[in-house]
Structures are given as C-alpha cells and as structure tokens.
Amino acid sequence: MNRADSERISLLLDKKGHKPARDPKKADLVLINMCSVRQSAVDRVYGQINNLKKIKAKNPKLKTILTGCILKKDKRKFEKFFDEIWDNKNYFKEKPKCQEKSMALIPISNGCNNACNYCVVPLTRGALNCRNHQEIIKETKNSVKKGSKEIWLLGQNVNDYHSPENKSINFARLLKMVDDIPGNFRILFTSPHPKNFSDELINVLADCKKFGKYLNLPLQSGNNKILKKMNRNYTAKEYKILIEKIKKKIPEIKLSTDIIVGFPKETKKQFQDTLNLFKKIKFNWAYISKYSSRPGTAAFNLKDDIPLSEKKKREKALRKILKKHGK
Numbered sequence: 001m002n003r004a005d006s007e008r009i010s011l012l013l014d015k016k017g018h019k020p021a022r023d024p025k026k027a028d029l030v031l032i033n034m035c036s037v038r039q040s041a042v043d044r045v046y047g048q049i050n051n052l053k054k055i056k057a058k059n060p061k062l063k064t065i066l067t068g069c070i071l072k073k074d075k076r077k078f079e080k081f082f083d084e085i086w087d088n089k090n091y092f093k094e095k096p097k098c099q100e101k102s103m104a105l106i107p108i109s110n111g112c113n114n115a116c117n118y119c120v121v122p123l124t125r126g127a128l129n130c131r132n133h134q135e136i137i138k139e140t141k142n143s144v145k146k147g148s149k150e151i152w153l154l155g156q157n158v159n160d161y162h163s164p165e166n167k168s169i170n171f172a173r174l175l176k177m178v179d180d181i182p183g184n185f186r187i188l189f190t191s192p193h194p195k196n197f198s199d200e201l202i203n204v205l206a207d208c209k210k211f212g213k214y215l216n217l218p219l220q221s222g223n224n225k226i227l228k229k230m231n232r233n234y235t236a237k238e239y240k241i242l243i244e245k246i247k248k249k250i251p252e253i254k255l256s257t258d259i260i261v262g263f264p265k266e267t268k269k270q271f272q273d274t275l276n277l278f279k280k281i282k283f284n285w286a287y288i289s290k291y292s293s294r295p296g297t298a299a300f301n302l303k304d305d306i307p308l309s310e311k312k313k314r315e316k317a318l319r320k321i322l323k324k325h326g327k
Helices: 002-015 039-058 072-078 133-145 171-179 199-207 224-230 236-249 268-281 308-325
Strands: 029-034 063-068 103-107 150-154 186-190 214-216 254-261 285-290
Touching (some): 002 063, 002 103, 039 063, 133 150, 133 171, 150 171, 171 186, 171 199, 199 236, 224 268, 236 268, 254 308, 285 308
Parallel strands (some): 150 186, 254 285
C-alpha cells in the first residue's frame, strides 16, 4: 500500500512541475513516504535525517516533506526536521506513475475497522474507506491495456471490501468482475483476514481463471491465548480448517503467512504451538516479525517482556522449518 501511494504521490509531484532526481544530493525536493507498522521502519526514517541535514547544508533551498503512516508521537518529533508533513490521505483519485509496467498496484480500500491489539494501521490510516468498484475496474482495464501482467488488489483487509456505490458488490464479486476483464494477466491481492475469509470467496478464487494461485493469509500466532490477546478473533483450529478448505478447492495454491514472535508474555510453550502449526501447514513463504511495541495500540500497555535474544531464537526456529518446506 505504501508503494501504491508512492506511485500516486509521484504523479502528483509531476503535475506540480517536478521532475525525478536520480540522486538526493542533486534534488530540490525530497519526499519520504513512511510506514509505522514496525519500529524498524520508523528508525529508517530517523536514519535519513542526518543525510538530509548534510544535503541541506550544501543546498539550503532543499525542501523536505514527510508523509505516509505517521504516529502522533513521531509526528511531533519529525516536525523539527522536515519542512512539511502531509497527513496521510487516500490517493484513490490520483493516477499512479507506475514504476514497473508489468505490474499494477491498485488500492481497493484504505484504513481498517479491525482492532488488532498490536497494529497502528487504524491509528495512522483511519477507519475503512472503500473505493468505488467502477473506478477499480476502470484502472485495471487501463493497466492491462498498458501491458500490466500482474494486477495487485490492495487493502489492509480486502475481505471487508464493499463498493460504496453498491453494497452488494463485496470482495468476492469484485474479484469476479476483474477476472472477466479481457486480457492476459494474473490477479493477486493482499491482505485478507482469516476471521471472515468466506466460502463464497474460496469458491470465486477456485473459479477465477486469472487468479495467480498465491495467497498471503496472516496467522500471527498458533496459540489461542496469544491470538485472543492480539484480538485476532479466530482460533488456531479455525485457521487450520480454513487452510484445509482452501487447499481442497485450490490444490496448486502457494501459501504465505505473517507471524509475530515474542508477543508480550508469550511463553516458550505457547510459541511451540505456533511452531507445530507452522510444521503442519507447510507454508511456502512467511514474513516473520519480532514484536515491537507501538504507542497508541492496546498492546502498548503490556510489558514487552520477551528479550530480543529469545525473539531472534524463535524467528530462527521458524525460518529453519520454512527452509525445509518453503518453495
């Protein structure tokens, strides 16, 4: 989503008369589109500040802008260093300046109505805001005409999609409409939520001729107590049954997942549940994150009591399994 926003911001700057600079040292304007989901991403922005200061010392006319997902506490600090801070907003109405002609990143919604206790997305992107289905279809058709071979439909939780123009058009129906667009391309999307991944959606994916047979379905933890603390609203068993249903309907599907290791008070025994489920499902890929406390979230009130060394150990154990089963 960050990358999709960047493509739209890029064209917005083009309209204002700016041209891309190959090197920040030669730029008149530097814009950073940041993400706050992980502390490491925020730290990378702080890491850029000294570089920008050095460039500005040689070029006092340099203008610096920060936008994207910014927590209030970070915004107050960043105001000292950046000339302007743009509030995160929907860039739906802006056309994208595609960096890769073969791939189109098409947002279908922005924001999220879920309240996962570790996640800052509702704090930085706000409540769910769905895009008109006609705009999505039009942008997809234009992208296919320009040669895009991969169409990525993007949302913080694509399952929750309903067209504001016609509430009966949910994500499953939208997928069917995109699948019906003439052309030689693959449909992919991210990210769905296990709690409301419906049978209707599974059946549509099985029937879609252009579905890329790849699915990222975040698990986060294989232990029910930790899932409850995360406010994920499903159990490990429900997740496993859902995966079995998907595999039965789409045997050739490739699966990836998201895992958080070291959530507050996650015991070694609880982590073992994640490890065991990880072994059973045999994911092809996984995005494994070491838990980092985010201000404003419900989990911020919980003590981040798992040492970094233990988080790294748990991450390594999962990657070992992934190396064996992933492909």
